[in-house]
Amino acid sequence: MTTPIRRVSKRMPGWAKAVSAVVLVLVVFFAGIRLSVLPGLKDLFGTETHDRSGPALLESIQDISRYDAASGNFQVVVDLEKDAKFLPDAIRGTRTLYVGAGTVDAYVDLGKVGKNDVTVNDDRTSAILRLPHAQLGKAALDADRSYAVSKQRGFLDRLGDLFSDNPNSEQAVQKLAVRHITDAAKESELTTRAETNTTNMLEGLLGSLGFKKVEVSYGT
Incomplete structure (x- = not known):
């Protein structure tokens, strides 16, 4: 068997x-x-990129009454490091060196000028204007002039990039660059330059209309 x-x-x-x-x-x-x-x-083994985006839709239109009188170009080097407690940088941690370039505009909001802020004499040869102080717009980061110099990531961070929908995200360093550029604009003379340029613009405009004397002042 x-x-x-x-x-x-x-x-x-x-x-x-x-x-x-x-x-x-x-x-x-x-x-x-x-x-x-x-x-x-x-x-x-390269990849191909196909843009299948739909058309952009207009959501709203806003009237702008401000006069952009000055623009500043800024550049900052961001060194952002994130460490993990009790783990060496080779295992968990990131460090990114990023060059951020952007612009900040300074403007005078002419829409806030009321009737009491403008005084014109009877023969329309003299005008006195009181305008609000110049303000700073939001910092705009220029993607074409901003770039990452170096990226260092621990093993676990590199491993996580393989399964992430947005690997090597630069959002954190971009926000930090915008913050530094905004702070630099506040310490600059952009608003002073904007008020000077606005005064020159109004003097030239009113002078072409026959005004011989134009006084411009700025208040809150």
């Missing part, structure tokens, strides 16, 4: 599956790095 042969199925233990998954991730990670440094291979 022949004894039937039993086939024994060898199942991989759970811990072995976990180790295999980590090894697979590491292989993919370091393979991506190698492809980026070997000439020719990067283009072979």
Whole structure:
């Protein structure tokens, strides 16, 4: 009588599956790095970008009554570092060196000028105007002139970038750059320059209309 042969199925233990998954991730990670440094291979596995965005929709229109009288260009180097407690930087932590370039406008809101703020003599040769002080607009970061110089990330952070919807996000350093540019604009002479330019503009405009004397002052 022949004894039937039993086939024994060898199942991989759970811990072995976990180790295999980590090894697979590491292989993919370091393979991506190698492809980026070997000439020719990067283009072979390159990606294509397709813009399938819909048309932009106009949501609202606002009338602008302010006079943009001066604009300042600023540049700041942001050095942002995030560390994890009880873990070395090689394991968990990020450090980004970012050059942020942007502009800040200074303007005078002519819409706040009332009837009592303008005095004209009877023969319309003299005018006295009282305007509100110049203000600073919001800092606008220029994406074409802003860039990351270097990015250092720990192993866990690089591993998380593989599964993140927005890897290597620069949102934090961009916000910090805008904050520093705004602070620099406040310490500059932008508002003073804006008031001077506004005065020159009004003197030239009213002078072309026949006014021989124009006085412009600024208040709260």
